[in-house]
Amino acid sequence: MLPEAIIEILPDLNQAFLETLYMVGISLLIAVVIGLPLGVLLFTTDKGLFLENRFVKSIVGFIVNMVRSIPFIILLVALLPLTKILTGDVIGPTAASVSLSVAGIPFFARIVETALKEIDKGVIEASVSVGxxxxxxxxxxxxxxxxxxxxxxxxxTAISLIAYSAMAGTIGGGGVGDLAIRFGYYRYDNTVMFTTVVVLICLVQVIQYAGDIFAKAVDKR
Known part of the structure; x- marks a missing residue:
């Protein structure tokens, strides 16, 4: 039998879980769509590469580093005016997606840049030499x-966004983090708090497992 506190919040827990998937899904999509070309740009404009451009590299690198250096909770509050303009609201999963996307883009861009740096330079040079x-x-x-x-x-990036989404719950961003704050923290209910933590851990484990399988499937080396 489930504890009474868990049964009581079960409908809210289901909704919160879907809200977490919603805002993480949106922000991850935006992070990949914008962060991927940004990471490619950071790599290809580096010294000795075929699109070498010190100015572009410096400007883009500075912006990426600047956004990444801001703690997410501060970024969340700082972007409230932009969130209001884009979504018409400052609370809820859609509004939280704005801050999550801004945090996810530079994070993923640096990961892409690092991944590209692992490629054998000889392969790139051979491609350039054949025109x-x-x-x-x-x-x-x-x-x-x-x-x-x-x-x-x-x-x-997806796992990091899940952690950020839980933090967004502190200002009414919705999702499992918001549920943990409202029912677990404000009501001093450790059972609810523990349940939300378990839900997030399970979600992270599933994503990590699926990502590992997919990465191995496409690795032809």
Missing amino acids: ASPWMIIKDVLLPEAKPAVIQGVTI
């Missing part, structure tokens, strides 16, 4: 070679 265009090198050499590491990066 391949920058787009062809990116599309046919860099991304296929780095695919397993990028998929692992998506997994790491």
Whole structure:
């Protein structure tokens, strides 16, 4: 038998779980769509690469590092005016997705850059020597070679966003974190707090397991 406190919040727990999936899903999609080309840009404009550009590298790198250096809870509050403009609200999972996306983009971009740096420079030099265009090198050499590491990066980013989403609950962002604050912390109910922690741990484990399987499946080395 489940404890009475768990039974009482079960409908709220189901809704909170779906809200967490919703805001993490949206922010992860945006982080990948914007962070992937940003990571490629950070790599290809580095010294000695085929799109070397010190100015672009410095500017993009500075912006990425600046956003990453801001603690998420501060970023969450600082972006409330932008969140209001984009979503029309400052609470709820949709509003929380704005801050999560902004935090996820530079995080994933650095992961992509690191993954690309692991590629053998000889492969890139060979592509340049045969006259391949920058787009062809990116599309046919860099991304296929780095695919397993990028998929692992998506997994790491998703797990980080889950942790951030729980933090968003402190200002009414919805999701499991919000439930833990309202029912676990404010009501001093350790059973509810423990349950929400277990739910988040299980979600992280499933994502990590799925990401590992997918990364191994696409790794042809």
